[in-house]
Amino acid sequence: MGKNNTTILIIAMVLTAAMMMEDAKSYPLCNTDTNDLQKCSPAVTGNSPPPPGPDCCAVARSANLECLCPYLSLSGIDPSKIKSVLASCGVGNPSCLS
Template sequence: MGTNNTTTLIIALAMVLTAGMMMEEAKSYPICNTDTNDLQKCYPAVTGNSPPAPGPDCCAVAKSADLECLCSYLSLSGIDRSKVKAVLASCGVSNPSCL
């Protein structure tokens, strides 16, 4: 698969994941050692101007997800990396190499 095809596939996957996270009853897809519905538990804490602190469910997801794997999706999601760092720090999780 060429570079353009790979980039297109990654962008399409990111769009599907973002849409899935926005839908209230989205189907769950496994990605990076967790399900997309589980990732949604952290969405409020990494978006908006004054995001709330992450809850225990979000921290559980942060501790179990393959954060290095999620790095490639983070750059396509539009989520602020500094907010992700704050969530991980609040949950006591080490930052992946992309942060």
């Protein structure tokens, strides 16, 4: 595995862990803090996730979604759920989800 792929994999694991852990240390990533991403976790997990709340939509609007593309594809989250959240928040899909 190349150095860039290893770096992306490590960051993706940190991002995924941050989304799952309430008290995880926050890291700035793509115009947002990794802990803020967990505000969208309920809307992208489970079989029938609830619609995103205002806090999640604020994160979706402020994050650099193009920058997050490599992490979204490695997160294990169903892309259709991410698209649904973005649509509900009135945010366009980044190129990796189009």
